[in-house]
Amino acid sequence: MKALVFERNLPRFAASRVASLLGSGRGAGIGPLQLLDAERPELPSDEWSHLRPLLAGICGSDLSLVDGRSSRYFEDIVSFPFVPGHEVVGVLDDGGTDHAGESLAPGTRAVVEPVLGCAPRHIDPACPECRSGRTGLCEHTAFGQLAPGLQTGFCSDTGGGWSTAGLVAHPTQLHRVPDALSDEDAVMVEPTACAVHAALSGGVAPDDTVAVVGAGTLGLTLVAALHHVVRPDTPCSVLVGAKYPTQRRLAESLGADVVVPPEQLARAVRRQAGSLVLAGRLTGGADVVFDCVGSADSLTQALAMVRPRGRVVVVGMPAKVSLDLAPLWHRELTLVGAYAYGVEPPAGPDGSPRRTFEVAVDLVGEAGLGTLVSATYPLERYEEAVAHAGAAGRRGAVKVAFDLRNRKGRTR
Amino acid sequence: MSPRPGFVLEVDRSTPPTLFWHGERFRLEKLPEGSRVIYAPEPLDPLTDPQAAIRHALQHPLGDRDPLPALLFPGMRLTIAFDDLSLPLPPMERPDIRQMVIEQVLDMAAEAGVDDVELIVALALHRRMTEPELRHALGDRIYDAFAPNGLLTQHDAEDPDALVHLGLTDHGEDVEINKRAAESDLLVYVNINLVAMDGGHKSVATGLASYRSLRHHHNPQTMQRSRSFMDQHHSELHTANWRMGRLIADSGVKVFQIETTLNNDTFPPAFDFLQKREWEWGVRDRMAFLGASKALDRTPARYARQLFHTVKSPHRMTSVQAGEVEAVHAVTTAHVWEQQGVVVEGQTDILTMGLPYISPYNVNSILNPILVACLGLGYFFNMYRGKPLVREGGVVIMSHPTPWEFNPVHHPNYIDFFEQVLSETTDPIEVAKGYEESFATDPWYIHLYRTGHAYHGVHPFYMWYWCAHALQHLGGVIIVGGDPAAVHRLGFRAASTMADALEMATDLVGPSPSLTHVHTPPILMSDVQ
Numbered sequence: 001m002k003a004l005v006f007e008r009n010l011p012r013f014a015a016s017r018v019a020s021l022l023g024s025g026r027g028a029g030i031g032p033l034q035l036l037d038a039e040r041p042e043l044p045s046d047e048w049s050h051l052r053p054l055l056a057g058i059c060g061s062d063l064s065l066v067d068g069r070s071s072r073y074f075e076d077i078v079s080f081p082f083v084p085g086h087e088v089v090g091v092l093d094d095g096g097t098d099h100a101g102e103s104l105a106p107g108t109r110a111v112v113e114p115v116l117g118c119a120p121r122h123i124d125p126a127c128p129e130c131r132s133g134r135t136g137l138c139e140h141t142a143f144g145q146l147a148p149g150l151q152t153g154f155c156s157d158t159g160g161g162w163s164t165a166g167l168v169a170h171p172t173q174l175h176r177v178p179d180a181l182s183d184e185d186a187v188m189v190e191p192t193a194c195a196v197h198a199a200l201s202g203g204v205a206p207d208d209t210v211a212v213v214g215a216g217t218l219g220l221t222l223v224a225a226l227h228h229v230v231r232p233d234t235p236c237s238v239l240v241g242a243k244y245p246t247q248r249r250l251a252e253s254l255g256a257d258v259v260v261p262p263e264q265l266a267r268a269v270r271r272q273a274g275s276l277v278l279a280g281r282l283t284g285g286a287d288v289v290f291d292c293v294g295s296a297d298s299l300t301q302a303l304a305m306v307r308p309r310g311r312v313v314v315v316g317m318p319a320k321v322s323l324d325l326a327p328l329w330h331r332e333l334t335l336v337g338a339y340a341y342g343v344e345p346p347a348g349p350d351g352s353p354r355r356t357f358e359v360a361v362d363l364v365g366e367a368g369l370g371t372l373v374s375a376t377y378p379l380e381r382y383e384e385a386v387a388h389a390g391a392a393g394r395r396g397a398v399k400v401a402f403d404l405r406n407r408k409g410r411t412r
Numbered sequence: 413m414s415p416r417p418g419f420v421l422e423v424d425r426s427t428p429p430t431l432f433w434h435g436e437r438f439r440l441e442k443l444p445e446g447s448r449v450i451y452a453p454e455p456l457d458p459l460t461d462p463q464a465a466i467r468h469a470l471q472h473p474l475g476d477r478d479p480l481p482a483l484l485f486p487g488m489r490l491t492i493a494f495d496d497l498s499l500p501l502p503p504m505e506r507p508d509i510r511q512m513v514i515e516q517v518l519d520m521a522a523e524a525g526v527d528d529v530e531l532i533v534a535l536a537l538h539r540r541m542t543e544p545e546l547r548h549a550l551g552d553r554i555y556d557a558f559a560p561n562g563l564l565t566q567h568d569a570e571d572p573d574a575l576v577h578l579g580l581t582d583h584g585e586d587v588e589i590n591k592r593a594a595e596s597d598l599l600v601y602v603n604i605n606l607v608a609m610d611g612g613h614k615s616v617a618t619g620l621a622s623y624r625s626l627r628h629h630h631n632p633q634t635m636q637r638s639r640s641f642m643d644q645h646h647s648e649l650h651t652a653n654w655r656m657g658r659l660i661a662d663s664g665v666k667v668f669q670i671e672t673t674l675n676n677d678t679f680p681p682a683f684d685f686l687q688k689r690e691w692e693w694g695v696r697d698r699m700a701f702l703g704a705s706k707a708l709d710r711t712p713a714r715y716a717r718q719l720f721h722t723v724k725s726p727h728r729m730t731s732v733q734a735g736e737v738e739a740v741h742a743v744t745t746a747h748v749w750e751q752q753g754v755v756v757e758g759q760t761d762i763l764t765m766g767l768p769y770i771s772p773y774n775v776n777s778i779l780n781p782i783l784v785a786c787l788g789l790g791y792f793f794n795m796y797r798g799k800p801l802v803r804e805g806g807v808v809i810m811s812h813p814t815p816w817e818f819n820p821v822h823h824p825n826y827i828d829f830f831e832q833v834l835s836e837t838t839d840p841i842e843v844a845k846g847y848e849e850s851f852a853t854d855p856w857y858i859h860l861y862r863t864g865h866a867y868h869g870v871h872p873f874y875m876w877y878w879c880a881h882a883l884q885h886l887g888g889v890i891i892v893g894g895d896p897a898a899v900h901r902l903g904f905r906a907a908s909t910m911a912d913a914l915e916m917a918t919d920l921v922g923p924s925p926s927l928t929h930v931h932t933p934p935i936l937m938s939d940v941q
Contacts, residue, residue, distance in 0.1 A: 264831050271828055276856045 002379050003038035003163030006065065008080040017068030024063050025390020029383040031066055038083070038165040044145060044157060045122070048168045049096030051110060055187040055376065056161025057087030057401045058389040060216065061317045066386055071319040078154040079147035085161025085402070086114035086153030089177060089186035097171040099355065109177040111189045112169050113357045114151035115340055116158070120170035121146050133353065136340030164379065164404050175357050178365065185370030187401055188221070192369055193360035195221035198315040198338035199230050200345060202288045208236040209272050211265060213302055214292035215242030215251045216392065217372065217399050218315050222290055224367040227255025229359060237272055241265030246396040254367060266305045273307065281327065286310060294318035303327050313338050376403035415454035418754030418936060421689070423447040428690045430929060432766030434893055435779065435813045436716035437708050438701070439766065441910045447927040448760065451689055452936035455677040456751050458728030466516050469670065469732045475739025480517065480668060483598050484524035491596040492517055493620060496535040497545050498772035499604040500674055505724040509672050511551035513602045513732070518554070530592055531558050533566040534601070534619030537626065537861070537868030538773070539822050540566045545776070569622045569868065570858050578663040581655040585628035590620040594665050603671040608642045608748045608937060611671045612741035613657020614650065623852055623870060628652060632840035632880040639881065640794035642937060644745065657737060670734040671744040674727040676751055676934030686933050713815065720769045721776050752937040756801065759940060761925035762917050763802035765792045766932065767812040773867065773875065777819040781898040782826050782875050784814045789889065790878030792930060798940040801928055805887040807917040809910070814894030821865055825857045829872035830901060838903035840880040848873050887920045
């Protein structure tokens with residue numbers, strides 16, 4: 001069995017950072033990521049289950065790691081060596097129990113809600129965030145019975161999705177995959193859950209103008225979340241800045257009202273909002289801007305097109321950026337992060353909040369988000385896979401994933 | 413020797429390649445044998461003493477109007493309105509006709525003891541002129557006497573306090589024009605009639621009007637029914653303006669119309685080859701062409717554009733007439749036709765045209781893709797009387813680089829129109845229905861129009877409506893050498909060479925098509941029999 005292992009190795013880390021200057025993902029072969037023989041990880045306790053991955057996605061945060069560009073902020077909430085891969089659909093060969101306490105028969109497909117909160121860490125009493133269901137904000141991601149790791153895929157004890165040896169999952173992390181969903185649909189559940197959480201935490205109000213900066217996986221799933229989850233109760237206009245033709249086509253098909261190249265987004269927002277322009281920024285602007293890129297440029301763009309007292313939601317993972325926050329102060333803007341998932345309105349049938357993953361499972365099926373999986377690769381071709389993911393937009397792709405089903409992989 | 417009339421050449425084996433404008437460059441194209449090339453008449457002899465001619469016109473008006481001196485009296489309010497920088501093209505060498513005419517009007521006003529005189533640029537929804545542009549049009553003496561005292565203003569179609577609603581025509585059209593002009597004892601309007609569309613009642617009813625008024629005739633339906641808008645008697649655009657003009661007159665606004673025509677000596681001697689028939693090029697012309705072509709090919713478009721916009725035209729006045737609007741305009745139109753008219757037998761399958769760097773709406777600016785379309789399909793296509801030069805279902809091939817490039821100061825709304833509206837639809841009717849009002853009332857565009865140098869928010873729509881007749885009539889439009897992305901956004905097809913374009917055109921008009929080329933400069937009008 002094989003696994004892609006990410007080790008703490010500063011020279012390799014530096015080499016990948018240099019290689020990434022040629023393009024994101026170009027340093028996979030010389031960086032800290034290596035394909036090694038691997039054993040099935042041990043179960044931390046009896047309640048855990050083994051999950052054999054079928055598909056495991058390559059996320060933007062994974063690319064940042066491979067490129068050596070992720071923030072040092074994360075250093076103490078990951079543990080080395082770890083197997084990346086937190087967007088995972090797999091099979092419970094030995095069965096298990098899901099987040100709701102229901103028994104899952106051997107052979108059941110499941111997706112992993114990768115956050116490693118208080119429950120998987122056997123911390124009792126749980127922190128306030130976990131007690132309220134907001135596990136993404138767990139205060140104990142470096143504590144308890146597991147090695148530090150904010151998520152499966154960043155923790156040395158759990159394994160990750162980029163492995164044929166599999167990973168271990170706590171019942172609170174497991175969600176059964178409905179039969180109607182394909183593996184491709186299922187591997188999109190985790191990024192979709194991030195988008196659902198962002199969409200619902202954006203504070204979108206009826207008739208708002210909403211701008212989405214970036215149309216990679218997060219941007220596109222966010223558009224789908226706004227269209228299918230937010231808009232039924234809260235009508236709003238959604239404008240998207242998408243760099244590549246494929247992204248623009250997909251954003252339109254997923255429900256965006258206006259899709260334009262990024263440099264045209266501010267003008268489109270200005271037209272929609274009826275704003276004036278002053279010193280290159282809108283005097284009015286969008287009520288809510290979702291930044292699905294997380295760069296200094298995208299954040300600057302977002303701050304320049306949001307209305308006074310508007311809200312900028314940072315969805316894409318940022319690193320250290322240089323930013324002029326004068327408009328934030330002067331225009332009383334709200335700059336807020338949207339990370340991972342937990343529980344969300346809308347309420348479930350019984351009126352109780354639903355877990356973000358449950359909403360995401362429904363959304364993936366409703367919007368057909370499995371079609372966003374553009375290419376899959378076997379583990380052995382990981383350098384190609386990561387390079388493809390790094391150039392996804394330019395190459396007309398959205399989500400690139402590892403196919404661990406003994407297939408040779410495919411591209412489209 | 414008197415100037416030669418226009419001419420239609422039939423291309424044969426011995427015909428040299430034909431010169432095409434191509435934005436800031438030139439191209440020589442070998443047209444297929446049997447093609448026709450239409451050349452304009454040679455420049456008419458100018459008036460030998462234009463100052464005397466102006467004085468005579470003012471003192472001997474046409475139609476039911478007293479001589480200008482008899483209309484001037486102490487204590488009166490006199491307003492002089494004049495055409496903006498969209499005329500003439502290119503801007504003429506100093507002294508500009510406006511300066512020559514207005515100086516004489518002001519002299520007569522001074523002799524009559526008129527103190528209350530204001531000058532208004534009749535720019536309608538065009539951009540405001542800059543100080544250098546105004547100085548060029550009026551001369552320093554007039555500018556310095558009026559501008560510092562606030563007596564030289566630019567019509568503001570968005571200032572409710574500066575507009576007056578005179579009523580509705582019998583077709584229900586609002587007539588709302590500049591208040592100062594309407595409430596003056598006499599409104600003198602000074603025209604430069606470059607083409608047959610200019611002047612007449614359109615001067616006041618359009619040049620000094622508001623959007624509320626203009627929208628009644630600046631719309632796709634009117635333009636589709638104007639065949640062409642260069643032919644007043646078959647132009648719905650003019651019919652509407654005439655209704656409005658008569659209402660303006662009936663409202664008590666006394667207009668003293670002054671119209672002037674120019675000969676078509678369009679470019680200075682260094683560019684003589686542009687206006688000559690190619691087989692008559694001498695050694696000097698060939699050298700000038702080669703030198704200019706090579707230099708321009710090596711010059712970045714931005715600098716070439718700047719260079720061309722410094723060119724001043726040696727246009728000379730061929731006529732001046734003054735008095736009552738309709739009587740004046742009939743004479744003016746005859747002069748325009750005398751200079752520009754060419755009789756052409758029958759229509760063609762394919763019409764080719766080389767588009768220059770300039771149109772009425774990009775003086776000192778960029779000919780953006782919308783203006784490229786307007787220049788080709790709005791202006792050149794409509795330069796006919798009788799029937800269009802190209803048959804219904806035929807093809808227009810234009811030569812222009814058509815860069816995806818806009819002047820953000822002059823044309824900020826054009827950028828949004830191009831990005832947002834044309835990406836949704838290129839159908840003028842749908843464009844008008846879906847987007848016009850929101851652009852026309854956009855506060856940002858209104859702000860830029862009123863305080864900066866931007867065209868009004870609705871102006872790109874009008875440019876697109878100008879194409880409506882052609883878009884309805886043609887089977888296809890091809891742009892040779894155009895930026896493919898920009899050309900496709902316009903809804904047209906891009907070709908890299910004329911040969912490719914002709915091959916593409918045959919898909920639409922069939923094999924062995926007839927081809928006619930309109931040779932410009934100078935501009936010409938085809939009288940299609």
